[in-house]
Amino acid sequence: MEFAERWIQLVMMGVKTVSYSVLVNGHRFQTFTPSRGIRQGDPLSPYLILLCAEGLSAYTAKAVEEKRLHGLQVNRGAPVITYLFFADDSIFFARATQEECLALKNILHAYELEYGQMVNFHKWEVSFSANVKPHSKLITSGTLQMQPVEKHQKYLGLVTEVGRDKKDLFAGLKERIRQKLKGWKEKSMSVAAR
Template sequence: MNQELLKEFTADEVKDALTQMFPFKSPGPDGMSPIFYQRFWHIVGNTTVKCVLNVLNNHDLNPSLNFTHIVLIPKCSNPENISQFRPISLCNVAFKLASKCIANRVKPLLDSIISPSQSAFIPGRLITDNVLVAFEVNHFLRGKRGSKGGHVAIKMDMNKAYDRIEWCFLRGILLKIGFHSTFVDLIMKCVTSVSYAFMMNGSQFGFLQPGRGIRQGDPLSPYLFILCAEALSCLLQACEVDGRISGVAVARSAPKVSHLLFADDTLIFCQATKESLSCVRAVVDMYGKASGQQVNLQKSSIVFSRNTNTTTRDELAAILGVRIDTIHEKYLGLPYVVGRRKKRSISLPARPSVEKS
């Protein structure tokens, strides 16, 4: 693995990274979109390659190259507070080329590193893999009867997941996985040398140097995040091996499923007992303390199998501090239950009409 990662980066890798970029991505502080470099590569190519390879091979990253604009994108039609905006980073194309070259080397290794429970950003894995498993488990919970022990499905959402990643945790995870320290130093150089200014109404405001977090808009960030999330997966697997939690098997011959991950969207399945829920709470707290992640209690919920009584439901939900749902309505944007009115279940929300003047 490290033999390939530590090879010198080449001009061909930089050119390939450029061709993989969407031409009309929003420009960073340099004001140039990828289309400019793609169209005029015969003019700017040599200078750009020299700049990018200096970063990749010599670890010489000029702070101005990693200067980034933050644009706040509203999550709803009438946002009233800062939590209703999504911060998107607009990086310089030259920096994104360096970051994408690193990502292209990491990407082929992910399938062998990341556990099967994670389905985000990994070549060869589909989002539908987790969706189908989640739907089967949900169907099992809805139909489970009898006095035998109940089960729970815990849907957890991490609050500002990218922004909360601690840099020391990220570095530790990369080294623990087995990445060479030289390659890790290159990644951390790209992550920690960032500085921000905010774009509002077309003008630049403020200056900020963060102490943690990875950027939405950096080509490398999705892969770094799922490497960090692998720590949570490993902790849950360890609890399952030790017998402290037991996943859900939808049939006698089916394997047990204890958790599913899609980036920061987490589904955890276990028995409806105080011991299991306390173990899940301890794992999530341990992961959060180390990584900086924080569960968004407002967006998190717990669903119980039909054979779990009301008193038990209240006691177990209180352990995690999340609300009780009769059913998780959607997972990764798809509805769990589709009734007769299928069009209503799967159609996108209608956009408000705009009257012509």
């Protein structure tokens, strides 16, 4: 991704000119500049994350275009899915081959160099579809340098695999939503209406 130099300067000015002050017992202390750029709760932070995600998306799209990654297709007419981004998490879909694993590692390495973010490979997990042979699982997990996971229990509070019995599976989620709505309803009602 290429941005105009002036635009980059404006964004960096927003990042580098951040300063904070602290209120203690109603008294404001002297402002200070953070040594590590903006903090996570900064209003600019989500936009910078989106820019980085867009860059990672562009690298991945290029690898698909060059046929270095193939992704996942749920049926013949469906689009190919190569990644899903959630906040600061990513899920990548690729064939269980050494070539595709190396392509994925190269994408992430280029992303680290370009965007100055480090990918935490210790948090990575790899899982396989049922039709992947044990030998391919071994080569793939060895190339990625991570242990395979048989089944992810939950991701972002949701189950990762859905079978035929959806009623019991989503009962907990349904109850959590019901409780949230109940709380919101109580907060929005006047005291007289309760």
